[in-house]
Amino acid sequence: MTPAGSPSRNPRPIRVLVAKPGLDGHDRGAKVVAAALRDAGMEVVYTGLHQTPEMIATAAVQEDVDVVGLSILSGAHMTLFPRVRQLLEQMGRPDTLVTGGGIIPPEDMTALQQQGVGKLFGPGTPTSDLIEYIEQWAASHLES
């Protein structure tokens, strides 16, 4: 584990885990996002479907990622986002950005942000918006 801001971390590309938690099988968005982030120069790991929060947090630590992106279209976002966030904290990775998207009502997005989750994106978002958001977050959190 490397503390945020350490020089050893700067030269490497931003590492992202794209994950599909829960039982929801809609992975078109997750795959489009994973490919777009990779094309933007990030190192992307995709978990595949039907992951538990424990599987996702473990993968995030093992893969030493900076960002975890969750794609949830099942309505279970109020359970799954906080659980992943909490597990990452327990595993000593509170510095990881937990972001994502799916079918999430705006008031739920706000509530989740208040619980320490990053910005969330709805349907029809251009992938350039996510890339910009992650790059900006990385610029202020990973390089100082």
Next chain:
Amino acid sequence: MTARRTDRNADSAKLTEQERELAQLRAEVTAWRAKAAALPLRPDANITSVSGGGVEPAYTPLDLSPDVIGATGLPGQFPYTRGIHPTMYRGRLWTMRQFAGFGTADDTNQRYKFLLERGQTGLSVAFDFPTLMGYDSDHPRSEGEVGKCGVAISSLADMETLFDGIPLDKVSTSMTINGPAAMLFCFYVAAAERQGVDIAELQGTIQNDILKEYMAQHAWIFPAEPALKVIVDLFEWAAEHTPKWNTISISGYHIREAGATAAQELAFTLANGFCYVEHGVARGLPVDSFGPRLSFFWDIHNDFFEEIAKLRAARRIWARHLRERYGARDPRSWKMRFHCQTAGVTLTAQQPHNNVVRVAYQALAAVLGGTQSLHTNALDETLALPTEESVRIALRTQQILAYETGVPNVADPLGGSYYLEALTDGMEREAEGLFAEIEAQGGVVQAIESGWFQRQIAHSSMRFQAEMEQGRRTIVGVNDFVEEAEGPVNILKVGDAAERTQRQRMANLRARRDDALVTERLEALGRAAANNVNIIPAMLDCARAYCTLFEIRHVLEEIYGSYREPVFF
């Protein structure tokens, strides 16, 4: 003698005259095409179809196949390009079947009654994710998901509540369930028995299409071969006991929604259909014993003519292959019957009221393509499950089409259109090409296991996304004609109450049922699966004893194993 010779002379004169006219037309069209190609193009024009295919500026008689009469036939006649009934909607309109389900069985029972009171003619059950995956509402993996995207059904008890006050011999019911399809079918049959209904009268459809789950929708349990075995068990059992029931709905919908093109949706779905036929035949079932109960399900996307062509081509290909390749003799096996749903993926979260218009055009395409039943999406379905108000508008959209536009009066009213016939032929050619590619991959099951289908679909999905993001394809309200400030839309919220209620119901069920009987029935199911006999009778016995969904899944998983997806992006 003399008279006949004169006729022959006249005929040959006529032929020469026709040839001369055709040559003249060819020359005119060639000159016209050259002129058209030189004309300026609108800067915002995208002259490819939604699937990316090229489109000519206009079509002429030269685009018709030489055998246009044989290839289209009359409505109700082989190869059914123009529809499976001679007079189509004159005799009977399509079934207006809105997919619905949320919360507990009680909540959804009320929504069904709301829809039936407003003139809906069939029911369609949307199950929640735990049910789709074969988990009970009180299983740890179900946490946070119970009743969210559909109704939670964990046993016969929930199924009885779902149809309380709805006589199962009077409605037709479609159930979108695949991995655990046979289990939910058994719950339904047992619920009908409890109502005192003759199960031979049951009408409806179980989706039961596992192949497209591996390709696109991803609600699987078992690996392909045991899953296919159980599907054939259901074909065999239903042919004898529930002869009016559609044992499968071979679905392109999810393949398309995952990003496939129209031709990929068409070809992959038909290839899956052929795979089921081959598995039935390999069991020793005569193709005409189960062929008439195979049904299909298509996605209706934005490209109006492409979608109609897809439906016409689908019927023609199915009829030809069933008759010529699989030797079906019963015309009911040749006729492809299908449900359509407007494309959820085309709905936009931006300016959601515009979705009403998208859905209306898509519904029109489905009806012009000769669908047997239709679901029209509600305007708010990119945001949440639909509200009663949005569902009512969606249903009214179909009723306006049925009763106000005059469209249902004529069978296949676009048949003979140079463009549509050329598109239909093109779809068929493209599908046949893809069948050959699938064969080269080792067939459907192998191409799933290697991830070939999934890659093809992902590739098309990325192409469309890139076109949209680069502004080469306009989506109104998303990448053009954007409103800066949009008002909020009222959406349906499914809270955690359903999950709490379901957990309580499950606890009550587990407390009051006969545990010894449950154990005995589950063991019998395990033996049936291990002995490789038809497992439907043993599974139905489990349902009758109130064994839960996960209990049944678990017994079978011990024997059949679990599916593992090839992960890539």
